[in-house]
Amino acid sequence: xxxxxxSGGDLVLRGGSLRLSCGASxxxxxxxxxxxxxxxxxxxxxxxxxxxxxxxxxYFGDSVKGRFTISRDNAKNSLxxxxxxxxxxxTAIYYCVRVAYGDLFFDRWGQGTLVTISS
Amino acid sequence: DIQLTQSPSFLSASVRDRVTITCRASQGISxxxxxxxxxxxxxxxxxxxxxxxxxxxxxxRFSGSGSGTEFTLTISRLQPEDSATYYCQQLNSYPLTFxxxxxxxxx
Numbered sequence: 652x653x654x655x656x657x658s659g660g661d662l663v664l665r666g667g668s669l670r671l672s673c674g675a676s677x678x679x680x681x682x683x684x685x686x687x688x689x690x691x692x693x694x695x696x697x698x699x700x701x702x703x704x705x706x707x708x709x710y711f712g713d714s715v716k717g718r719f720t721i722s723r724d725n726a727k728n729s730l731x732x733x734x735x736x737x738x739x740x741x742t743a744i745y746y747c748v749r750v751a752y753g754d755l756f757f758d759r760w761g762q763g764t765l766v767t768i769s770s
Numbered sequence: 771d772i773q774l775t776q777s778p779s780f781l782s783a784s785v786r787d788r789v790t791i792t793c794r795a796s797q798g799i800s801x802x803x804x805x806x807x808x809x810x811x812x813x814x815x816x817x818x819x820x821x822x823x824x825x826x827x828x829x830x831r832f833s834g835s836g837s838g839t840e841f842t843l844t845i846s847r848l849q850p851e852d853s854a855t856y857y858c859q860q861l862n863s864y865p866l867t868f869x870x871x872x873x874x875x876x877x
Contacts, residue, residue, distance in 0.1 A: 688814075696806070696814065696857050698866040710864045713771070746813060755861035756804035758825070760813040 653677040653759045655747045660764030667737050671764060673730040673747030678759075681705075681725040684750035686757060687732050689743035689766075697743075700732065701750060714740075737768045772796055772860050776869035784877045789845040791872045793858035798838045802862035805834055805843045809854040817856075818843065850876050 659671040671687070687699040700721040702709045709721050720733040730747055745766055749759040773796040783789050793803065801821035806814040816825045818834035821841055831846040845852055853876045858869040 690808075695855075695871040696808075696859075696868040698859075698868065701864075701866070712865050751819065754819070755802070755866060756816065756819045756859065757806070757814075758816050758819075760815070762813050 655761030657764035662767045668735045671732040675728045680728040686748040691743040774869035782875040787848045791843045793841045795839045799862035804859045806857045
C-alpha cells in the first residue's frame with residue numbers, strides 16, 4: 652500500500668525557517684516525480700513545488716520561488732521541503748504528493764502537516 | 771499562468787440529485803485536467819484525470835468531460851458521502867494551478 656507520511660510542521664515566527672520531511676513507502680520512490688501542495692486555512696489547494704526522480708530538475712510556484720527548496724533522498728525514500736523567510740501567508744497544511752508516472756497530476760497524497768507562521 | 775475558474779463555488783443538493791461542476795481554463799489545455807475531492811479533515815483524493823478517465827476505485831457515479839477551455843465534473847446520483855470540496859487542476863504547463871474549489875453540501 653502506498654503511504655506518504657509528512658512530519659516537521661510547527662509554529663514558527665515570521666521570517667523564520669522550517670524543514671518538512673516526507674517518508675514514502677509501498678512504491679518505488681525513485682521512479683516518481685514528487686510534489687508538495689498546500690492548503691491555507693479557508694482557502695483552496697495551491698501547488699508549491701515538484702522534483703524530478705533524480706532530483707536534477709525542479710519547479711516552484713511563484714509565491715514560494717526563491718524562498719523554498721525541494722530535495723529528496725532516494726536511498727531513504729524521503730522528500731523534503733526547506734522553507735526560509737517564512738511569511739504569515741505560508742500558514743497551511745502541507746501535503747506530500749506523488750505525481751502520476753509520466754504525467755503531471757497527483758495520484759497519492761499524504762495526510763499533511765500543519766505549518767503555522769505567527770507575526 | 772493558466773487560471774482555472776470553477777463554478778459554482780457552493781452548491782446544495784439532495785441525495786440522488788445529478789450535480790455538475792464546471793471548470794474553465796484561461797487558455798486551451800486540451801484534456802490536461804484532473805479533478806480531486808477533499809472531504810473535511812482529510813487529504814485530497816484523485817477522482818478523474820486527463821479530463822475524463824476515472825481513477826481506479828472511484829465510484830462510477832462520478833464522470834468528467836470536456837476539452838480545450840471548458841470541463842465538467844458530474845455526480846450522477848449524489849450520495850451523503852459526496853459532501854466535500856471539489857477542485858480541478860490543470861496539468862498542461864507549469865506553474866500547475868488549481869481551481870478555487872466547489873463545496874458540495876447535502877440538503
